Each structure stands twice: as C-alpha cells, then as structure tokens.
Amino acid sequence: MTGHVTCFGEVLLRLATPGHRLMVQSDSLDLVVGGAEANVAAGLASLGHEVKLVSRLPVGPLGDKARSAVAAAGVDTRHVSRAPGRMGLYFLESGAGLRPSSIIYDRAGSVFASSSPDDFDFAAALDGVRLLHLSGITPALGPEGCALAQAAVAAAQRAGVPICFDGNYRALLWDSWDSDPRRILTGLMQSAAIMIGNHRDISLLLGETFFGDGADRRREAADAAFEAFPGLQFIASTARHVVNAAHHRIAARVDSRDGAHQTAEVEVTGIVDRIGTGDAFAAGVLHRWLQGADIAAMAEAGLAYTVLKHS
Amino acid sequence: MTGHVTCFGEVLLRLATPGHRLMVQSDSLDLVVGGAEANVAAGLASLGHEVKLVSRLPVGPLGDKARSAVAAAGVDTRHVSRAPGRMGLYFLESGAGLRPSSIIYDRAGSVFASSSPDDFDFAAALDGVRLLHLSGITPALGPEGCALAQAAVAAAQRAGVPICFDGNYRALLWDSWDSDPRRILTGLMQSAAIMIGNHRDISLLLGETFFGDGADRRREAADAAFEAFPGLQFIASTARHVVNAAHHRIAARVDSRDGAHQTAEVEVTGIVDRIGTGDAFAAGVLHRWLQGADIAAMAEAGLAYTVLKHS
Amino acid sequence: MTGHVTCFGEVLLRLATPGHRLMVQSDSLDLVVGGAEANVAAGLASLGHEVKLVSRLPVGPLGDKARSAVAAAGVDTRHVSRAPGRMGLYFLESGAGLRPSSIIYDRAGSVFASSSPDDFDFAAALDGVRLLHLSGITPALGPEGCALAQAAVAAAQRAGVPICFDGNYRALLWDSWDSDPRRILTGLMQSAAIMIGNHRDISLLLGETFFGDGADRRREAADAAFEAFPGLQFIASTARHVVNAAHHRIAARVDSRDGAHQTAEVEVTGIVDRIGTGDAFAAGVLHRWLQGADIAAMAEAGLAYTVLKHS
Amino acid sequence: MTGHVTCFGEVLLRLATPGHRLMVQSDSLDLVVGGAEANVAAGLASLGHEVKLVSRLPVGPLGDKARSAVAAAGVDTRHVSRAPGRMGLYFLESGAGLRPSSIIYDRAGSVFASSSPDDFDFAAALDGVRLLHLSGITPALGPEGCALAQAAVAAAQRAGVPICFDGNYRALLWDSWDSDPRRILTGLMQSAAIMIGNHRDISLLLGETFFGDGADRRREAADAAFEAFPGLQFIASTARHVVNAAHHRIAARVDSRDGAHQTAEVEVTGIVDRIGTGDAFAAGVLHRWLQGADIAAMAEAGLAYTVLKHS
Amino acid sequence: MTGHVTCFGEVLLRLATPGHRLMVQSDSLDLVVGGAEANVAAGLASLGHEVKLVSRLPVGPLGDKARSAVAAAGVDTRHVSRAPGRMGLYFLESGAGLRPSSIIYDRAGSVFASSSPDDFDFAAALDGVRLLHLSGITPALGPEGCALAQAAVAAAQRAGVPICFDGNYRALLWDSWDSDPRRILTGLMQSAAIMIGNHRDISLLLGETFFGDGADRRREAADAAFEAFPGLQFIASTARHVVNAAHHRIAARVDSRDGAHQTAEVEVTGIVDRIGTGDAFAAGVLHRWLQGADIAAMAEAGLAYTVLKHS
Amino acid sequence: MTGHVTCFGEVLLRLATPGHRLMVQSDSLDLVVGGAEANVAAGLASLGHEVKLVSRLPVGPLGDKARSAVAAAGVDTRHVSRAPGRMGLYFLESGAGLRPSSIIYDRAGSVFASSSPDDFDFAAALDGVRLLHLSGITPALGPEGCALAQAAVAAAQRAGVPICFDGNYRALLWDSWDSDPRRILTGLMQSAAIMIGNHRDISLLLGETFFGDGADRRREAADAAFEAFPGLQFIASTARHVVNAAHHRIAARVDSRDGAHQTAEVEVTGIVDRIGTGDAFAAGVLHRWLQGADIAAMAEAGLAYTVLKHS
Ligand SMILES: Nc1ncnc2c1ncn2[C@@H]1O[C@H](COP(=O)(O)OP(=O)(O)O)[C@@H](O)[C@H]1O
Ligand SMILES: Nc1ncnc2c1ncn2[C@@H]1O[C@H](COP(=O)(O)OP(=O)(O)O)[C@@H](O)[C@H]1O
Ligand SMILES: Nc1ncnc2c1ncn2[C@@H]1O[C@H](COP(=O)(O)OP(=O)(O)O)[C@@H](O)[C@H]1O
Ligand SMILES: Nc1ncnc2c1ncn2[C@@H]1O[C@H](COP(=O)(O)OP(=O)(O)O)[C@@H](O)[C@H]1O
Ligand SMILES: Nc1ncnc2c1ncn2[C@@H]1O[C@H](COP(=O)(O)OP(=O)(O)O)[C@@H](O)[C@H]1O
C-alpha cells in the first residue's frame, strides 16, 4: 500500500442513451456514477491506494446509489455525508460516427452545490493523509462552491497535506453566475503542489498568452506558473491530436521546476468514450508521485491510464 | 370522430428502475414520458378524439423525447412550445411485494413551472374546441403555476369552452411554497363544468367534513360542491378498496345535479403499476361525455379504462 | 416553418437481429418502422417542415405501431388510412466485418400494395402543399402500385403541386410480376420537377448508356433526362466509392438545366448501417429546395444529411 | 428410450412483445419457434423419445432459425426439407391483467402451406416408427393442407403406423377459404387411433350436440366418437375452469372404449402464458401411451405436463 | 451508529437464469454476489452498523467482482484477503409457477474452502468488535472448513467477543466428505451466545427429538439447548407455513433463558425469490440485539426484514 | 452431402462479460457453449456434412444447455453421454481497445476430464465415418485425458478411419500436472493423416527449432513432420500478422508431402472476437478435404472461414 489520499468534490449521476442512440430513440438510460474527483479516487483505489472521498449526497435512493458505486470502487465513503435535497445529474446522448455526443447538465441546486464548509469535517478527513486532490469544478459551482474549495485547501494547509489541483475549467458553470474565475483559481493554486492542466489552463490563470510551438510553449507556460505559484512542484498535462472522432494521438508531459519529461505519442483508435480520460490521467500521475517516482514515470503512467480508459 | 379537446399541463420524464429493482441494484433506468394531463390527452386520442396538448418543454434532446412521445400517442403537439431550461423529472424505484414504490420528484425550476401566461397562445389552442382539461398539479407548482392555470381557465371562459378540472391534490408541491391551496383551487373550480375528484377533494376545497358511509357521504359532498360551484355539472370519482398491494376492489361514480350512478365493484388482481390509473379514469369519463352519453355510461367507461390501466 | 410537403408511399416494419447477430443466434428482433417515403417525411419534419404522409396500414397492433412511429417523428398522419390485411415486413440479419447483411422482404400482399386509388383522398392531402414526394418503389409493387403512383401524380398535377420522384429502383420487385418498368417510370417522370437518381437510373429510364468518366458522364445523362422530361428542373444524386464495408467516400451532385454543383468527397468511416441514407439525402436536398436555396446548397445539405445518417 | 414418433406439421415463428408490453410500446420482439406439432415433438423428445419432425421451411436465415430451434429441442430434423418461399409467422401482443393477449396470424402463402404431398417422403419418415402425430391445423390451411394431411395419414396406414390426431380447431383458418371442415376432419379421423379433443371437438366432427353435465356429457360424446370412428381407441381431453386470467382449475380425462379416467382438478395460479399448454398435454398423454401405460397414467401425465407448461 | 460486527464466511457468485427461464432457454445468466454470512453483513450495514467481512477470494476478475459487491453494500472489506485459486459458484435455474427452482453448487475446491486458519488475522479483525457472526456452512465445507470455524470461534473467545452462530445446515455439503456434523457443530455451539435455528436444528445438534405442537415443541427444544450450551442466551427462529409456492405464512420467535416472544403470523404473497431470507432474518434479530433491545423487538425486527426480503 | 465426420472432445460453457465490460461492471454474463472440437463439428455441420460429436456432459440443466446448443448447430448428439459431476467452464472478460481480454479457466475435475475410455463407445461412433477429428486439448487435461485421446485414436485406427489432429497447445493445462507433452503428442500424431498446426507446434513435437523466414521455415518444419509421422498427409496452418488489436493480416497454408499452397494475405479489420477462429480454419480445411479437393482449395477455404469468423 503506497499511500493515503483524500479526494474532495461532487458525485454526479450520468444518464446516458444506450448504444449510441438518440434520446428520442431510447426507452431506457444507462445509469453511471461519475464526477471528476470521484473518478480519480476510484482510479487510485484500483491501483492499490487507500482513498477517502469527501462529498455530500442527497438522502434517499439516488444518494444510496452514488454512495454504493463509490464504495464498490474500493473508496472509503465514511466522509460522504447525506442531506435532504437534489442529486446532481447529467444526461448524455452518446454520439456515433460524425454525430457528436451531446451533454445536458442538470446539476444546479444540488445538495453538494448548496452545502457550506461547516457540513464537512475536513480535519478528520485529512488526518494521516499524504495528498488532497480537488478540481476546478467545485469553485465553478457558485459562491458556495468557492467557499467549499477554499475551506478544503485551508484545512489541508493547516494539516500540512500537499494539494493536487486539477484545472478542469468548465466555462458553462463559471458563466452561469457572476464569477471571477481567475481570482478564485489563482487563490486556490497558491497552495497547490501539483497541478493537472496545460498551457491553456495556465493562460487562463495568469491572463498571459504563450507563443512558440508544442514543447516550447508548454515549458514557457510552466515557467510562468512555477513563478506565480511558489509551492507548485509539478505540472502534468496531456496533448491530444484528433485525427478523427475515433482516432486520436495522445502524449503526456510532466514539468518540474528543473526539468520536464514528454512521452512519445500513442495512437488511440476505436475510441468509444472519452469521458473520464482526464481523470484517469490524473490518477496515473498521482499513483507514481505517491510511490516517489520521477517525472518520467509520472508522465508515462498518466499516459498509460488515460489511453487504457479510452477503450 | 367525436370531439376536439385541449389539455393543458406539464409533461414530465419518468426514470424508473427496471423490473422492481432497487436503485442501488440498477445499471439503467426505464425512460417514460408522463404527466397527468398528457396522460389524459393520450387516452382520449387512443379513443379516437382529436386532442391538442398545450405545454412547454426545454429545447434539446430531453424536450425532443417528450414531444415525440406525446405525438406518438396521436396527440397534436403544435401548441407545445420550447424554451431553454430544465426538464421536469421524477425518479421511481418500483416496489415489489411488501416494499412500496418510492418516488423522488425533481421538477422544481422546470421550463414549464417557470413560464408565464404570455408564453402560451391559449386563444388559438382553444379555437374550435369542445373541452379544456387541466388539473390541480399546475397551480400547485408555485405562483407561476397559479397564474398559468388561471390564464388557461380565463381563456376557456372567454372562448365559451367548458372546463374539466382534475383535483390531483399534491400536498408535497403545495407545501413547498407559501401557498393557499383552498383559495386558488376554489377560484379555479368556479369555472369548471366537470370535476374529477372524490369527497376528500371536496372537503379540502370547501373546508367541510362529510360524514355518513360510502354512497351517502359521496352524495353529501357532491351536493355541497354543486352548491359552491354554480357551473359544475358532473363530479366523477373512484372508490378504491385495497385488499393488498396486488389486489384492489374499485368502483366508479358520477354525480350530476339531479342524480348519481355508482358502478358495481370490480376485482383487480395482479396489479403491476398504479401510475396513470387516475388519468385513465378521467379519459374514460370524458370520452363518454364528449359522445353525449349519460352519467351511467360515463362512470362505466371511466371504470373500464382505469381497470385496464392497472395491467 | 419553410414549407408543406406531402409524401406518398408504403410504411414497412423492419425486424432486425440485434448487435450484428445471425438470425439463428437471436432470441429477439429489433423492431423499427421504415419505408423510403416515410423516412423522407421524418427527415423533413425533423428539419422543421410541416409534412403529411399519405399511406395505408392494417388495422390492429402492427398498424398502430407504424402509425405511432411516424407520428413520433413529427409527421402528420391524418392521411394514413387503415384497412384489414397484412403489414409489409422486411427482416434484416445485420452483417459484421466481412459478413454482409442479408435482407428478406416479406411485403407481398400488404394492405398498401393491395389498395386502389379510391382508397386515398389525394386532393385533400395535397391541399395547400408545396411538394409531393414519391418513389419508384410504389409502382414496382405491381399493377395496383402503378395505378397508385399514377393517381398520386395526376392529383398533384391537377393541384399544381410540383413533384419529386426518387428512382429507388428495386429489381426484385419489378421482376416479381410481368412488368414494364421503363414505360411506367418514364410515364411518371413526365410530371416530375425534381428527380433523385444517378446516371444509372437515367440509363434505365431512357434505355441509353452514358460513357465518359465521373462528372462528364453524369452531365451527359442529366442533359438526356432534361430533354426527355420537359418539366424536370433538378436531378440530385450521390456518388459512393466503397473503400471497405466500414469506410466509404461520398460526394453529392445536383444538376439543373443550366448548371451543376458537385461537392468534394467526404470520408465516412465506422459505418454501422446504410439503411435510409438515400432517404436522408433526399430530405437534405428537398429541405434546401423548399427554402429556395441554389443547387450548391441543395447538394451540400443532401451530402450532410446522408453522411450524418451513416452513423 | 421408449419409442419412435413422427410428427407432421408446420413450424411457425412467433414474434411477441416483451414483458407484457403493447406493440406500440415495443422496440423489439421476442422470437420463439412454435407450431403445435413441433411443440409436441419437442415435448416428447424432452421426455426421452426419439422423435422426427416432418415439415418444410424456407431457405434462408428464417428457416435456419426454425430448424435450429427444433434440433436444439432434441428433435431429428432430417425430414425437414427446405424450399424458396415465405415463413409462417404470428405476432403476439401479450396481455397483462385484464387486457387479453392479441394474436395476429401472418401465415398465408407460407412454404409449408404451399407445398404438395410430393415434397415429402412420408414412407421414409415413418420407417420403424410407432406413432404419427398430426393435427387439425394442417388441413385448415387450405386445399393443399388437406392434401398434405390426407397423404400423411394414407402413408401411415400403408406403413401400419398408428395415428394420433389433435383436433386443434382453428375457425379463422377454415373460414378463410371455401372449406368443409366436417367432411375433411371426419375423413382424417377414420384412421386415428388416438384423438386429442373434447366434446366440443366431437360435436363439430359429428354435427351432434351433447347434453348433460361434466363427465356425463364427455362420455356421451366419447361413445359417439368411438361409434363413428372404428379405429379410435383413446380420446384425451382437458377441462379448464377459468377463475380469472391468472387462475384456472384444470382436470384431464382419457376415455377408452371400455372405460374412462378423470383426474382431480388442479389449481393453477400465476399463469404467465397459455401458449403451448395443449401441446404439452398431448405430449404427456402420448409419453405414457408409448410406454404402454393405462388410461389413468395417460391422463395424469397429460395433466402434469400441461400444468407445468403454464409456468 | 450502534455497533461493530465481524462476519466470517465464504462469498459465492450466483449465476441465475433471467426471468424464470430454463437454462436451455438462456443466453445469459444474472450474476449476483452472495453467501450467507456476506448477506448478513450487508443487511447489518444497510441498517447502519459498521461491519467487517473476513473472507478469502481468488485473485483476478471474479474475486474483484465479489469484493466490489460486498464493498458496495457498505461492508468493510479490508479483511477479505486474496489468493490464487477458484471462486465458489452456484447456478440457479429459477422456478416458475409449479416448476421448482433448481440449484447446482459448484464450490468444491474454492480458495476459501482450501484455506487454513493462518491465512486470516482473526485477532485484528475482531479488535474493537461487539459480535462475531458465522454459520454452519463453513464447517460443512470439509476438514479445512472445520478448522477455520474453530479458529474463528477460538479467536473470538480470546478477544471476549460474543458469537452468533447460524445453523444453516447443509446436508449436501456434510455428506460429501467423511464428516461428523454433530460433534463439530456442538463443539462450535459451546461458545455461542446467540443461535439462529429452530427445533429441527437443535434436534440435529443434540440427537434428541422434540414432541408437542408449535410453541410447546419450540420451547422444549430451547430448554434443551440452553442446558447443553451454557453460554447461549438467545435462540432465534422462523416458522414458515407454505400455502403455495407464492404464498407463505411466516412467524418469528426468540427464546431467552427466562422467556420467549413469538410474533403473529404474517401473510407473504407474490413471492419471487426466497434466497437470502434466512440471512435477512438474522440481520434483523442482530440489529436489535446490538441496540440492546428485548427479545420481542428482536423477533419483530427479524420478521420484518425476512418478510421484506421475499419481495 | 459430402461426408460423415466424428469429433471427439470436451464441450465447455463460456461465461463472458457483455459489451466489453469489466467483470466488476457486469450484472450478467453471456452464456455460450464452446470447446474447440465442438466448434469444428458445428462448422462442418453448417457446411452440409453429417457430423457426430462424442463427448460427456454432466446430468442436469448445465449439461442440457450444452447438449441443446450442439444439437441446434445441426450436430448429432446421440454419442454425447451424461454423468453426474461438474461442467467445464471458462470466464471471459472481453477486452476493449487497448485492454486485452482476460480468460479464467475453471474446468478442472469436469465430468469429461474425469471420464475413462470405457465411458465411450468409440467403435459405434466411428461406424461408417470418413474422419475422426480431435485436438491436443484432450490429452492436456491429465492422465485421464491422455487415455481418452489414445483410446479414440486406437479405435479410429482399428476402424480404418483417418484422423485429423489439431495441435491446440495449451501450456496452462500441461503445466498443471506432471506431464510429458512431447511424448504423448508425438504418440498421438503417429496415427494422424491431417495436422492442424504451424512450425511452432512442430518444433514443440520434435524438439527441433526451424530457422529461415516465412515460407521457408514452414516448409522446413513440414518436411521434418512428414519424416517423423509416416501417416501424415497434410499440414494446415495460418500465419497471423497483428497490426493492432482490431486489425490483423492473415494467410493460410497447406503442406502436402509433395507440395504446398500458401494464400495471399487478407486484411481483417474491425475484429470483435478471435475466439473460435482456429476452429473455423480447421472446419474450412476439412470441408474441402472431405470433398476431395486439392491443397489450394483446402487452404483457401480454411482462410475464408477463419476470416468470416472474426466478424
Ligand atoms: N461539469 C462537470 N462536473 C463534474 N464532473 C464533470 C463535469 N463534466 C465532466 N465531468 C467529469 O469530469 C471527468 C473529466 O472531464 P475532462 O477533464 O473534460 O476530461 P478530458 O480531459 O479527458 O477531456 C469526466 O469523466 C466526468 O465524469
Ligand atoms: N407531481 C406530479 N406532477 C405531475 N404529474 C404527476 C405527479 N404525480 C403523479 N403524476 C402523474 O399523475 C398521474 C395520476 O396520479 P394520481 O391522480 O395520483 O393517480 P391515482 O388516482 O390513480 O392514484 C400519474 O400517472 C403521473 O403520471
Ligand atoms: N423494397 C423496399 N421497399 C420499401 N422501402 C425500402 C425497400 N428497400 C429499402 N427500402 C427503404 O428505402 C430506403 C432507401 O434505400 P436505397 O435507396 O437503396 O438507399 P441508398 O441509396 O442509401 O443505398 C431504406 O432506408 C429502406 O427503408
Ligand atoms: N394457427 C396456428 N397454427 C399452428 N400452430 C398454432 C396455431 N395457433 C396456435 N398454435 C400453436 O398451437 C399450440 C396449441 O394451441 P391450443 O390447442 O389452442 O392450446 P390450448 O389447448 O392450451 O389452449 C400453441 O402453442 C401454438 O404454438
Ligand atoms: N451452500 C451454501 N453455501 C453458502 N451460502 C449458501 C449456500 N446455500 C445457500 N446459501 C446462502 O445462504 C442463504 C440462506 O439460506 P437458508 O438459510 O437456506 O435460507 P432460508 O432460511 O430463508 O430458507 C442464501 O441466501 C444463500 O446466499
């Protein structure tokens, strides 16, 4: 067993049309439990780590379903509290051939998004833990979400637990309220040791554009981020070249303050489902980090898990 | 073809666990389009009437699904408008044996519930029509719902179209806002020619309790309603005696100002699903009313359709 | 809303083995409602046009199913009449990899194929309409089918409604009776304003072979058709280059009397199902024609919808 | 192994809505291979007898499916020949609660119904066999069907093979052509040693009505049949008292020339599917007859298998 | 949270034909994770207790599946170890109507049945725990199983943890090796504080027959057991009266040294599945015991959960 | 009809996760009946040959299922005997994209593997037959399996029936007991007229390594085999070049004593399932051999069937 991790974020239900059908053709919807941070938790648990999820779910059958699925993945759910309210949902009409997938979010006003820092015992959940993982989705949920993310980060700092922050920028969510994403996200990043995100995420954080090509631009962005965020040690990102809907080329990269490792590109064909591949990447990177491996091993493992997840 | 009817109300999506499973045991949910008024519309269409539904659905795949299902039932959907927003949902964990079904409503803030009378062209939708059907669910949705129901009723009165009002009292909905159901519902009932509802619904409307047994109590309640609502001509209700979850005894009754017809009780066994049986009753009653039949025929047809629907 | 269209033709039930199984491996068959003209009707309705289908279905559950599916697609079914008799069927054993699909038609003696012109009120169905769409399948059904197609065309001419005729040559059907397809089809084409069909369809109609390559041959054929059919204004066709079962290259072309537009080729990979792609092409072309667009727009839209339909 | 039997009759495909749905609610149909005589063959094979089916199926996937299902049941299919043509079908909308099942036959013009005696080698199929089983369905198919049944019976007589004839009166089939069922059926019965059928079947054959109650009427009818058909040795029938759709009481009876055995009534509840229960009865009766058992054993076994089949 | 429990026993996979089909009719089997002690663990977890399962599963996908399902039920699986070997299986052909279910065990030589006491850290698993639950199935597995059960019981005694022993007599298992069940089971019962089992189980343990009727016989048996097993405090049992396959009457009883509570009989109709009902009973009884409730509450809760489980 | 064949070997049940799911994600498993020799039997039957399978299955529902599936494929099952015991199983977690399939064998101690030569009547099963087909799987099962394979081969020699032996080397099986595969397999090969296997199989048999490239190495190996096994007339093998999981290039080759035919390579894309493709190859080769065709025809037919099977 190579490490104890706490993940914090919302658990969602995904309701997807089966077999690439349109919604109008579907008499049933496939029910899957998701959410970026829960996916990372599940990935790390399957790799042998002890992982706790901190979250909040509605009382009743939908919350039971979500809790049960997270536990089935081997994640400790004792810090998943329950309260009256609604479940965050998203509907997926899975694409086929040239027809793209269409996602309909229906998560506003969920129990998680309406909760306050007092609803969580971050100190207990971080006790004896080596890493806190959270993402840019939580603060994007609204003022309450910002308070939640900030409280989690503050608790980790108090407990001396390093933080991994996954950018996961969701424009739709930020645009749905009177938000200032740059201020909030750079605030949170002040405490991060690991960032999952590419040069576009960094541009967004710093309000700076990076030029140059490929590796150069990524390094330029990394240098800027390391300067802006003094605690930051690693930046992990993927680069995806879309040949067509079912055929991509993917590489991974991890930057540290004094170096970088960029993997060779891997061909991924017969792609069925991209959902959760970013989370698999994070899990792979953190898996090696928890084992004390170097940036090359982190990048390769991140790539390996993201590639596996495409199938 | 025996008549043109306009139904007004919200269309919902029902997401039900398949085969009497618990939510935690389900990897998919059956998707059915429902809603009390849409069910009545579908029932009347299947009986050969020309029926229009007036409603409002979200743009996007979920709204497409709902519109398509209503059209598939033979209902004219040209007065179902579309707007950005969320779809009204309800989740159903279908019971088995002694475990009761559990319903989770997730309809707050839907496109329909957030709309205003100006979003509908009631005059056009009532043109050339012989009946407007609506129910107590619409005003229960909130102040906007009350305004919608009142506008529909006012338009019908202006157009000289008789109104059928189905009580469908939903305590949960009325309790979720600062409501005064009696005032609202008695206001709407002032214009009703036909009421679907029993002595309990009348008690609720009039704030009066009725004593006596069975038929006597029902007649007492009917007399009180006919006195309170001068335009009211018919009251149709069912009486259900639950032997056990899968075995009921049901009778139907129609009261007019000068008489009543109560059917014999029918044994219903092997009950799978009670959802929509009240709507089937309304459809059966209205079917005969549209044909100009007498109260006995109305009661018998209502019973026949509600009994058929249990299977 | 950009136009009112009437489609005339048979609605069929397709019974297909699920998931690329062989018939001997299947314990259930997927049930889909099809038929070339109904497909075009559904396509145009989904693009926002008001579309009526004129057809005839058996009374009973199979006819109900077909009517309901057509209505679900947003098509007006008030001109779909009902009569005792059998439903037209076809069975599909869907191919996989190198094993081709196998289709078994079982449509002889259907209610539609046995009906006579008097069973339809073409005048009413064409009232206020801007286009009649029909295809070469109806006359291929037998002498009754020829009479039906001729009556529909005659009614459109009387009503001054332009006609679109989709070649859809079905050798199997023509060969099953003592038929003279050239005489019948050229007769019908006399009244057509739009033809969906390529140089092979024109060869068949005119008994003439066209030489030359690609675009040249198509123009040569188009010139011959414009000469032979004085009312003809547009000829729309696709050219398909089959790389392998799952990978085609497709282009579209529309010829007018004084010009032609041929699109670039599009790569289509991951092809699941070719059924209905010709109908999607027709719907795309007619969609733009109804909007008054030029031939380039017609060809591009036809291509776009046919390509989308492959997925 | 207690005996060799040859069954002769048509094999049909049943296409049934799944889970008690209506056809309009179904996106797939369950595919089952049936036909009364094939059911009896399968029943006898499952009881350990060597059974051959003589039949005729279309070439192609539908015929392959039917042949394969019969072989899977352990029946010898070497005498099932193949020819171009259509498969006999029937559609089933399975009932639920008070809604009855609805069956749509679509078997006219099938390969079997269009075949002639020369298409079968009855002599070979009856070689070394102890019983020929056929039913009243084959002659009901039309003049060709009558010729087939008569040829099978004649071949059995030439070969000295006893005949079991199952009445299976199908009014719909007889009424669809200019038929004289009494003449045909009494002709076939001249050669029967065993008849499966009750007093109503005998009335129909002899044009005679039987009075009296229960057992008395059955014996009266049996006496008349034994007089009319000199080779007849056993008459086996069931009596069914329908309490409600899901609850019947069933008894069985076998009459011989010098006695009768009538079983006690058995309660059958939770009835899902009545299809094939008559065939199971025949299989049970013949199973014991082949073993040389007495009429009591024949009646009890017939009852046992029919009761088991209801579940 | 009312208590910490440790359950010890084998986890099995159940492979059942879907929808009451026969195995020969099934193209897929439903996969459910079971095992008596795991069922009790899941039941107690769903009632809010902290429960650990001590077991052993094969490495690989089948063991992953089992572990995941137990965790999904909210049970702590950190004491479920893994080793190379096979998974215990049982196949179920679920009955219908009068056809009984048929179970095929295929558990011989499983990883659990082949393990030795050294493969488990009972001391750690019992640390801080208020109850150990095990059953008569483990010793029935063979000499290794006996050693396992004895080691578990010895560890509980050392740790001062009370023991609940569920009789669960499996003749088939005991008969498959040269066993002496009475000696083994009475040995284990020496340490039990709670026994789940009826007078027949006690007869079997003590080699004594009890006469008298109903409650009298049960008390007589209880007295004998309390005399034979000095640490025993409670005996919990159900009495089941089978009206027919789908209709039972069930009562529950708990005996203590100085009294007894027997519940009223409950009618259970529409029975789908009896599997696991005994385990639900045990969970209900232990739930109240852990809460410190009296025998009446224990019996009523046991009955309530067993009745619920039938549905 | 071009020939009578007897196949001898074990029939297994395959339990596979549906739709490329992981075992932990699956609530049901697809049930398919397999086994290399039964697959060859089914292939030859579908090509029109009369084929008998000699095997042994457990009594009970699992054995019934297996027997029924083999009979459904048109194979004569009268030499499939039945005995108490367990069914051979294998579980398949079907891969997706880059995740490989994972197979778990659970066949030890099956009825077949525990049987002895006396349990089979080889003489009767080989009567009038033109070929015996068996494979290297049977002797790999253990000493009993060796005795079975040897007895089958001896009986064929006594009856003058040529033998086809498919190498099908299963290291896992041979390694699970104290085996000497080379001695056993070369013993069996002494009697073979046809071998299905490539140069690696021959290396294994002869303890010799072959150098050179492609065709040269194959011929070198074939020459060595023809020298070692005096009765051997044909060696049939495939060569597979894996481009990626879903894209292979395959060629086939048949060597005779005086020549060889190697086919062109065929591209196989969209590969779903490789299981059984080796068996399809054997069936194609033997089909032409039974027709008396030359080695070119044998190789081409083998390739055609193996390619078809990939889909
Ligand atoms: N709005 C959202 N809120 C919470 N989780 C989301 C949201 N959208 C997607 N997800 C989850 O986040 C995961 C990662 O998404 P993303 O970072 O976009 O992946 P990728 O980098 O592979 O494209 C998805 O698996 C899904 O479960
Ligand atoms: N809150 C709701 N909003 C809208 N429709 C509802 C709601 N609850 C139930 N329904 C619909 O109303 C229908 C009738 O419900 P109800 O009147 O309670 O039936 P019954 O009288 O048979 O018990 C149901 O079929 C369902 O589709
Ligand atoms: N014999 C037929 N009768 C009626 N409709 C048919 C027949 N065969 C195919 N169809 C329908 O016609 C549609 C178009 O077929 P076709 O013109 O051959 O397409 P494409 O040009 O894409 O190959 C199909 O979707 C199917 O629904
Ligand atoms: N028209 C038909 N032609 C051929 N087989 C039929 C027909 N109708 C029903 N069957 C078959 O005959 C079997 C027996 O039907 P029937 O004698 O009416 O049964 P029962 O006596 O139980 O009511 C059914 O299982 C079905 O497979
Ligand atoms: N041989 C077995 N080994 C392990 N568990 C079993 C075995 N047989 C049944 N079970 C499990 O034991 C549970 C209880 O069975 P049992 O005590 O017979 O129940 P009941 O008292 O309700 O009849 C079942 O749910 C099943 O999961």
Ligand SMILES: Nc1ncnc2c1ncn2[C@@H]1O[C@H](COP(=O)(O)OP(=O)(O)O)[C@@H](O)[C@H]1O
């Ligand atoms: N251990 C086994 N025992 C019996 N049959 C097996 C075993 N493993 C695979 N099979 C069967 O043997 C068939 C052929 O496998 P193999 O020779 O490896 O095929 P290929 O040459 O196409 O890779 C498979 O279809 C499967 O049914």
